Amino acid sequence: MAAASATTGEVKLLGLWRSPYVTRVGIALNLKKVGYEFVQEEVQGQKSEILLKSNPVYKKIPVLIHQGKxxxxxxxxxxxxxxxxxxEPPILSSHPxxxxxxxxWVTYIDDKLLALVRTLAFGATEGTSKAEVADGGAEAFQLLEEAFAKCSHGKEYFGGDTIGYVDIALGCWLGWIKAVEEVSNIKFLDEKKVPLLVGWAERFLQNEAAKGTMLEADEYVQRVKNLSASAR
Amino acid sequence: MAAASATTGEVKLLGLWRSPYVTRVGIALNLKKVGYEFVQEEVQGQKSEILLKSNPVYKKIPVLIHQGKxxxxxxxxxxxxxxxxxxEPPILSSHPxxxxxxxxWVTYIDDKLLALVRTLAFGATEGTSKAEVADGGAEAFQLLEEAFAKCSHGKEYFGGDTIGYVDIALGCWLGWIKAVEEVSNIKFLDEKKVPLLVGWAERFLQNEAAKGTMLEADEYVQRVKNLSASAR
Structure with a gap:
């Protein structure tokens, strides 16, 4: 996972690979060919001293430690x-x-996908039926399909020829999305409804920067099943 | 409010001045001495066509329209x-x-202050007492006091000698904070607890970029009173 390459000083990533937010940082570092040390947080029990010291406000992963900061x-x-x-490649365009x-779109993705995955993995929240969640999810993916058509300019990624900010933000969720699809029996990445996104997801997962940053599909499925069971 | 000055093309701001998020954009434009047209959204009734077309995803103000985009x-x-x-002045530093x-800190401010103002203006939410809300608010301001000490390097603003990104993000809430303090009888900007922030708030409100972007204090108080009454 930690590619050996030129770095500007010491780089550490505090995290857990099951977290899409940690995956996100891993993909960005891979894209820039930055070598780094992955510091695994404990799954259970107390948070590590380095995490509490590095993120005293939220006490949450991921944290990137670069040159001690x-x-x-x-x-x-x-x-x-x-x-x-x-x-190269730039993650964000140079055009304001x-x-x-x-x-x-990154803000939108974080807003919608976290809620979607949480709801379907933990069971529908009070006052919201599974059908409503499915509709909300379908609408979000439809909007992202339209966003892809506009942002990609007919190229492979939201970022054009290379993976960019939106690609990373959405791509890091793919493991969870596929697991939630399987467990809930709701198809979001549907070839008939969002063909551009389906093609994009295949390319993204094959991209060198994404490889090895996510767990195997069945590991996410197992995690979703565990979460669903514990929420009952 | 709309300063006449050199602009790069046509600039419109869709909004309502009672919204801190709209105030935020107004302050940034003033800081850069950008002239703009303020397009007032209707308070009641249907959203305007220009808003629906400009922000079809969220249908929310503010929207900045620059050169038609x-x-x-x-x-x-x-x-x-x-x-x-x-x-000059830069809103964000050039140092990554x-x-x-x-x-x-901008993310933190949006996360905490919106919740605080909403809870105190609409009445305490289920399961949360007023004392708990007060404690949470006091903790947030204490953290911001410490952030100011670090970010300002002993100068006037979070941004140093001039208003920066955090100043704008927090400053736009000052009208609401003071109104919520008055109506709820909880003092957040307390000289004894957060002296740096109290001094900062006074300077901020006197700054040329902030002047005229907020309503008068008693207008916010009246709005909070109306909100509290309608929430009962």
Missing amino acids: PVCESAIIVEYIDEIWTS FDRAVARF | PVCESAIIVEYIDEIWTS FDRAVARF
């Missing part, structure tokens, strides 16, 4: 990586309008 | 303004670490 919040870390390692559009 | 979400708009109008820290 902690950077928190996954989307902020990805922007930081793009600004520190300015080598395209940057604003990408930031908009 | 819409930019949505207040924090994203402020970054866009800084990237388009690169004249300082940028990441500023983005972290």
Whole structure:
């Protein structure tokens, strides 16, 4: 996972690979060919001293520690990586309008997908039926399909020829999305409804930067099953 | 409110001045001395056609329309303004670490202050007592006091000598914070507890960029009273 390559000082990533937000940072580092040390947080029990010291406000992973300084919040870390390692490929475009559009979709993805995965993995929340959740999810993917058509300009990724900010933000969720689809029996990445996204997801998972950053599909499925069971 | 000055093309701001998120954009534009047209959204009734067309996903203000293109979400708009109008003062530092820290606090502010103002204006939410809300608010301001000590480097603003990203994000809430303090009888900007923030708030409200972007204090108080009454 930790590619050996030129780095500007010491780089550590505090996290757990099951977290899409940690995956996000891993993909960004791979994209920039930055070597780093992955520091595994304990799954159970007390949070590590290094995490509590590095992110005293939220006490949450991921945290990127670069030259001894902690950077928190996954989307902020990805922007930081793009600004520190300015080598190709750029994660964000140099055009302010395209940057604003990408930031908009990243915010949207975090807003919608977390809620969707949480609801379907933990069971429908009070006052919301499974059908409503499915409809909400389908609408979100439809909007992302349209966003892909606009952002990609007919190329392979939201970022154009290479993986960009929106690709990373959405791609890190693919393991969870597929697991939630299987367990809930609701298809979101449906070839008939969102063909562009389905093609994009296949390319994304084959991309060198994404390889090895996610668990195997059945591990996510097992986790979702465990979460669903414990929520009952 | 709309300062006459050199602009890069036509600039419109869709909004309502009672919204702190709209205030935020107004302050950023003033800081960069960008002239703009303020397009008032209807308070009641249907959303305007221009809003629905410009922000079809969230249908929410503020929207900045620059050269015919819409930019949505207040924090994203402020970054866009800084990237388009690169004249002094910079809103974000040019140092990636300082940028990441500023983005972290802006996310924190949006997360905590919206919840605080909403809870105190609409009445305490289920399962949360007023005392708990007060404690949570006090803790947030204490953290922001410490953030100010670190970010300002002994100068006037979070951004140093001039208003920056965190100043704008927090400053736009000052009208609501003071109104909520008055109506709920809880003091957050307390000289004894957060002296740096109290001094900062006074300077901020006197700054040319902030003047005229907020309603009069008693107008916010009246709005909070109305909200509290309608929530009962």
